Structure formats: C-alpha cells, structure tokens
Amino acid sequence: MGELRAHPVSRPLYAVLPGGLDDPAAPSGGNRYDREVLRHLTAPGPPPTAAVTHPTASGTDPAAAVTRPTAPGADRAAAVAHHTAPGTEPTTAVASRPAAADAPHGSADLAGHLDPAATAGHSHPTASQPAFEGHERFEVHERLLPGAWPRPEAATRQALAEVLGAIPDDAVVLIDGLVACGVPEILEPHATRLRLAVLVHLPLSDETGLPAGEAAELRALESRTLHLAAVVIATSTPAARRVEELHELTGVHAIPPGVEPAAPAMPSPGGHRLLNVASLTQRKGQDILLSALRLLPDLHWTCVVAGAGHLPASHLTPPVTLLPASLNPSEAPLPAPLNPSEAQLHAPVPPLRAPLSPSENPPGALLDPPATLLPTPLSPPATSASCTPDHFPYWQTTRNPTPGPNVRFAGALSGRALDDAYANADLFVLPSRAETYGMVVTEALARGIPVVASDVGGVPEALGTAPGGGIPGRLIPPDDPEALAAALRAWLTDPELRERWRADALARRDTLTGWDETARRLGRVLETVNRSGPGLR
Numbered sequence: 001m002g003e004l005r006a007h008p009v010s011r012p013l014y015a016v017l018p019g020g021l022d023d024p025a026a027p028s029g030g031n032r033y034d035r036e037v038l039r040h041l042t043a044p045g046p047p048p049t050a051a052v053t054h055p056t057a058s059g060t061d062p063a064a065a066v067t068r069p070t071a072p073g074a075d076r077a078a079a080v081a082h083h084t085a086p087g088t089e090p091t092t093a094v095a096s097r098p099a100a101a102d103a104p105h106g107s108a109d110l111a112g113h114l115d116p117a118a119t120a121g122h123s124h125p126t127a128s129q130p131a132f133e134g135h136e137r138f139e140v141h142e143r144l145l146p147g148a149w150p151r152p153e154a155a156t157r158q159a160l161a162e163v164l165g166a167i168p169d170d171a172v173v174l175i176d177g178l179v180a181c182g183v184p185e186i187l188e189p190h191a192t193r194l195r196l197a198v199l200v201h202l203p204l205s206d207e208t209g210l211p212a213g214e215a216a217e218l219r220a221l222e223s224r225t226l227h228l229a230a231v232v233i234a235t236s237t238p239a240a241r242r243v244e245e246l247h248e249l250t251g252v253h254a255i256p257p258g259v260e261p262a263a264p265a266m267p268s269p270g271g272h273r274l275l276n277v278a279s280l281t282q283r284k285g286q287d288i289l290l291s292a293l294r295l296l297p298d299l300h301w302t303c304v305v306a307g308a309g310h311l312p313a314s315h316l317t318p319p320v321t322l323l324p325a326s327l328n329p330s331e332a333p334l335p336a337p338l339n340p341s342e343a344q345l346h347a348p349v350p351p352l353r354a355p356l357s358p359s360e361n362p363p364g365a366l367l368d369p370p371a372t373l374l375p376t377p378l379s380p381p382a383t384s385a386s387c388t389p390d391h392f393p394y395w396q397t398t399r400n401p402t403p404g405p406n407v408r409f410a411g412a413l414s415g416r417a418l419d420d421a422y423a424n425a426d427l428f429v430l431p432s433r434a435e436t437y438g439m440v441v442t443e444a445l446a447r448g449i450p451v452v453a454s455d456v457g458g459v460p461e462a463l464g465t466a467p468g469g470g471i472p473g474r475l476i477p478p479d480d481p482e483a484l485a486a487a488l489r490a491w492l493t494d495p496e497l498r499e500r501w502r503a504d505a506l507a508r509r510d511t512l513t514g515w516d517e518t519a520r521r522l523g524r525v526l527e528t529v530n531r532s533g534p535g536l537r
Helices: 029-041 076-082 154-166 184-190 212-228 237-247 286-293 340-345 415-423 439-445 459-463 481-493 495-509 515-532
Strands: 011-018 049-054 093-098 138-145 172-176 195-200 231-234 273-277 302-306 320-322 372-375 395-398 406-411 427-430 451-454 473-476
Touching: 011 029, 011 154, 011 515, 029 138, 029 439, 029 515, 138 154, 154 184, 172 515, 184 212, 195 212, 195 515, 212 237, 231 237, 231 515, 237 459, 273 415, 273 439, 286 302, 286 406, 286 481, 302 415, 427 439, 427 481, 439 451, 439 459, 439 495, 451 459, 451 481, 459 473, 473 481, 473 495, 481 495
Parallel strands: 011 138, 011 172, 049 138, 172 195, 195 231, 273 302, 273 427, 302 406, 320 372, 427 451, 451 473
Antiparallel strands: 049 093, 320 406, 372 395
C-alpha cells in the first residue's frame, strides 16, 4: 500500500454528489473540496462524464435524453441549514455532460459552470486535466443528485436508490456525506456489494441552530450510515476525531483541503481593510463580527463580507453597506486619505453585479441594494446574546452613502472579483461558531494575509504556525464579540504587531500544500478500499 506507480492503470471510481456541486450561486467549502479532489484524481485521457439526475415520484429514466439545468436552491448550504425540501421536486431528466475540469480560484467560487442543456448526448472536451503527479488516478463517473439533502423527499430517495443500484458490484463509490448520512436505509442493500467511502464535511448534527431532537435524530442516522462504510474520510484532524467520538468509530481518515497558489497581497500602511469570506449563516458568525466592529467607533477601518445569502432580519440581498449604530452619521470619523502610491495599489473592490431591480428583490426587502445602513439612536444591547443572526441590532437604511467606518456585504464573489477582494485586504476575519477546517483561512494565508479567527474545529490546523513557531494571526474564543474587538483593536493600533503577523503569514504561505497533495492522500485511501473489497465496518 502507498507504493507509487510510474504508469498507473486507471480504475473506475463512482462519485455520488449533491446536485448543486457546480452552482456558482451556491458556493461552499464542501462543494469546492469535492470538485477539486475529483479533478485531480481523474486519470489523463478523455474527459469524465457527470450524470445529473432530476427525480420524480415515478423514479428516473437512465436513458432519458431531455436535459435541464440543476434546480436552483438544491445546494449544500441551503440543504444543511434548513433540512427541509425547498418545494416541489424537479421533473425527470438525466443530463450527461463532461465533469468540470478547472475550478476558478477561491472558496466562494465553484468549478466552472457548464450548461447541461448545451451538452446533452454529446462528449465535449473540457479544460486540461492537472498533470499527472504520481498519485493514484481513477476513471471518474460522477452522479449528481439535486434534492433537499440530508432530508430528501421520496422521489429523490428513489433516484439515489436507482443510482446506487446501477453501479456494478465491487466498485469503489465515493459518496458525499450530505447525500449519504441522512439515508442509511438506502445504502444498506448495497453495503456488502459496493466499496463505500463516505466523505464527511460536517457531521449533520453539528449544524448550528438545530433543535436538540432533530440533531439527535440526524446523529443516529449518520451513525448508521458511517458504520456501513468501508472507509470514512473527514477534512481535518479535529473533524476526524469528532466523527470518531460521535459515532464510536476508529480509523477515520483526516485529509485536509489544499489551496491554490496566489500572489501576496500588498498591505496598506494602517492595515484598516478587513475581509470576511463566508456564506451568510448563523454558523459563520457575521453577527459576531458586526457586534465587534460596533465596539471600534474611534478607529478607522473598512470591512468587506463576501458570501451568498441574505442579510438576516431585513432580508436584503447583497451588495449592501452598513454603518455602526453606535455612531452619529455627522460625527463619523473620516477615513484617512490615501497617499498617491497607495491609491494606485488599492483600488476599491468592485461590486459583484449591478443593483437589483425591484422585481428581483426578495419578499420583505426594504430597498434596492446597493445601499447604506446608517445608525439609529437606539442604545446598544446589554449583552452580546441579543446579537443573533435573525437580528442585527440597531441598523437602519438609507440610499445615501456617508463617510466613516463601514461594512460592505458584497454578495458571493468569484473569479477576478474574489481575487481583488483578497488583494485589497490587510486582515482576514472568520468569527465562525463551527468549522471542520476553514478553507478560506488557507486561501488568505496563500496571499500572505494574517487571520483572526475563532478557535473552533479545524481552524487552528488551517491557521498553523510559521516555520519559526510564530502564529500568523490570532485565535479567539467563539461567540465572543469583545474578544474579537480586542484582537481587531490590537491589529489596528499596533504597527509592530501588524508587521509580525504579516511576516508570519508570508512564512506560513511557503508551507501550504496544494490540491495535488489532498488528491494524493485521498487516492491512497481509495486504493486501499479498492484492494480490501466491500464489507461493513
């Protein structure tokens, strides 16, 4: 085991994945991980095909020639956050298209989007596959299943059963945990004939905000699923230990994500440009970030939040800008002027798209973004507990931008826009309540940007240390706006600390590994499954 071959022979690998994997409007770290490892595991040669199965109550038709795009909203983030069906099931269609080969950089940017309607019944070349790097390679067959995972409706469940039933005996099947872990009864008939490898991005019961009863039910379902698998994989060492603890398992493999190389960001003198890249959910903690920033009215800072979703309470869709409620607009401190050289290096981050028209606004929207949210005269909350994701306290709206500290919710950025956001950042901030790894942490470090982040899950592993032992930023307790504000104040007011963190971030940058290393490790695990044969854990 583990012996590298100069001329490996491709073996079939079936990958069963959420239907929204390549939806650029629904980015997630799990989707990015799946796409990148499959791209690097695919053997050189003709491009692989991906079947997108749209279920109906009557099941699926593997020979169907009709093709439709993946249903909107059938994405990982929405499915995990709500655990409910988004509406009626889509109509039957099986789309056969090349699997995406090259993903744009950045975790808020998924693999290149292909229109299934343009590729039905044809084999089209994709961008070149990564060069062979000496690790195990497979003939990859993707099966994409739209649905309200991990709580699919009956038609989606039937579609999964049919997909698994069509896979030949003894095949290695890599199945995303979001699809697998809520439906053990569908996997059970296949556990002794297929070699199941389950990739757990986040234990279902660890999703933030679940009622205790629902969390316990999901935990029981997931435990049944994982005990059916020949191998279980998690995306960080703490995540692997967590899965073992939850489900009385041993030998869960920890295979962290890779990161794409990137040019170092050019810092500004005062370090005032903060960046957060994360979906707008309770787990990602943007409410904690806003609460912390409200404690810094005397300092000059700006903050960009790049992520898909809606601003809670107001239901505004980004892009939109906020100002802290603790400030009177007429008294808001003016930003320090940029010197000419800095102005050339640090152009404003462009918006993702033009302002929405009234018809595009979601129900309950208060105005057409982009807009500015200005302070109200209300007193601040007595405790941070009142700052929940459904109630960003003490902000009001206006169409007229006002100078002063501000937070810009830019929406889901991708490609050049996301690269520009990183290039125009001095400090990356991730106040998550839970993270299995935190891919955006290493994406910031790949650009030499220091990180302030919650000390949760795999974040300490992602942050790491520089070769000399220095930490490229600071870890803070979760759910603690005051601790976050203290870390940000230290960064904004201490030039020596900024220089030290920057030096450690650049040194840590040189130690990061790419997706080829992630694929190499996963390939070895899958090859072990291939040799050991099917069977229960």
